[in-house]
Amino acid sequence: MVSSSQVAEHVRSVHAIISRPQRPSGHELVARSWLRCFHELALDPAADDAPPPLAPQAWRERGDRLGEVMDSAVPEMQTLHRQLDDPNSALVLADAEGVIVSIVRHPGFAREASLRGLVEGARWSEEVQGTNGIGTVLAERHSLVISREEHFFARHTDMVCAGAPIYDGVGEVAAVLAVCSLSPGGARALRALVERSARVIEHRAFRARHATDYIIRFHAHAGRVLTAVDGLLALTPEGEVIEANHTAFELLSPDGEALLGREVTEFFGQSLPELLSRTFRAGFHPLTLSMPQHQTWYLLAQQPARNRAQSGARGDSGSAAQALAELDLGDLRMAGNVHSAMRILDRDIPLLIAGETGTGKEVFARAFHASSQRARGPFVAINCASLPEALIESELFGYKQGAFTGANRDGRRGKVLQADGGTLFLDEIGDMPLQLQARLLRVLEERKVTPLGGENAVPVDLQLVCATHRDLRAMVRDGSFREDLYYRLRGMEVTLPPLRERTDRRALIERCLNEEGAGRHPPVRLGQAAMQVLDRYRWPGNIRQLRYVLRTLVAMCDGGEITLRDMPAELMDAPEPMPAPPVATLPAADSHADVPPPSPTSHLNPLQSAERDALLAELRRHRWNIAGLARELGVSRNTVYRKMKRLDIDTDTQAGDGY
């Protein structure tokens, strides 16, 4: 806590700044806030008490009023909290009046947090808490960091607080996401992380709120379309703007001119139906629109994720299509796939999922089913590659009693009929024998099944989803797959990217780790260097292999953290480094803070760089005591020196480190 001499010192510096006519440049924002606190709000910097927090019912109601923002914030806050990995911090969501409605913190920080008023129901507006990373964000309407002595109240001067606004669809601040930390360092990085998470929350909330509206996603930079920082417009079927996200306001209305209620043609020179059909023809890749004033927009028009009738019928407005949406972790191609699949939900169009083994084709099929109106019906999966050819037919179409020798006496319904009212998932469809392809085609065309040995065709109503890792088009060309069936199956085709090409790999690794480590106390985390190795590995077995590796790591992990030393040798010795991903995932809002300086070690391959980072981290942990590190690793000092040499770590590096 802050001592009385520090309080006196702080009060003196507050008075010095607010009474000075000329304020030091670079601190205008803080000085402005101090002036507000002192003159307009008549606050005393030495005051050391705050009003009690609101009663639980009152702050819970405020949280409920945030609706989709609250729903989207909860999982994102958990992810950010894990990423920050700071036991002395609290991550909070406050409403537009600065009242904390949700908080995530380490259990060990609970007492410190409540001593500082970082509890649900506490109000952190400037009126109550002076200059701070929540109230000052509300006053200034942009993300910022309030660091230690920049707080108005002396009682907060041992804290760093970074906050970012979350906007609603009409350009107003709906909430603030903030992290308050007692740990030293990293304020700029904190701000970038909080800002990015705020954008993710805002984006998800916007899309959930407008699941039944037409959406335009756009940006002036091609790489930002379909990320959490693109512009979003929600439109009526006539193409009128209903709501816009903050980026859209910034891009289309930089001077604050009206945006809502205007027609989309005014901005992009084309009507909504034109944009929709061009997007469709472009295979759901962003269009390039060159405007007369030399402005170029990259844009994608999307149909409603759900139609209104469906949303009513499901009666779970927020969560429909959720299972599919959850597969979108930021990779451009996955986002496109999810979007394409959403478009055909409940429209009786077969889905064909292509992709290497282990890329999540079955997971995608299940999510498609779970997001549809058939979610309560059966999901029936059959792997055409794992069944003997002779059995596929009876497995699929069933048989009447006594149809063939060895058949069950009572007959069998077959998978197709079992899937009635639900989804039939035919995995490895490329392995289906030609003669059965003809039968399947007939079922799809007639929507009726005749079991083996039976006479009467039984009507069936199902959604068909097929998957393959083969090149079906080539199979059609060489005659091993029926062309008519191929076109019948691929009403919509999505290709899942291999893990090594996904730009959201880290998020996916985090997600799989959470699932594999569910229920572990303390939760298992990945150290930075270990994450880097996983991120850069080639993953020939894709997500399936990733899950096996994580499962083993979790099982073997004694403490709470998986480190480089726990990594299996095949990952460390991988011969080929990962190629750089094709597009950036989420450009951080504070992009300057994130641009790394040119590396003196750029001749190292990514795996070597990961090794270098890990060794550097270990050296720092040992304050560059090589003998100590060697002892801990159980190797000779010479081995450490050799490794340092090979990885370009020398005493200059140490000097740059400040040791």
Ligand SMILES: Nc1ncnc2c1ncn2[C@@H]1O[C@H](COP(=O)(O)OP(=O)(O)OP(=O)(O)O)[C@@H](O)[C@H]1O
């Ligand atoms: N988005 C995801 N999040 C978490 N785990 C996933 C995801 N996608 C796939 N997985 C995991 O990866 C593994 C492989 O997934 P799945 O069986 O769907 O792949 P597949 O492409 O159908 O494989 P195959 O072609 O070999 O049948 C499973 O353990 C699954 O849980």
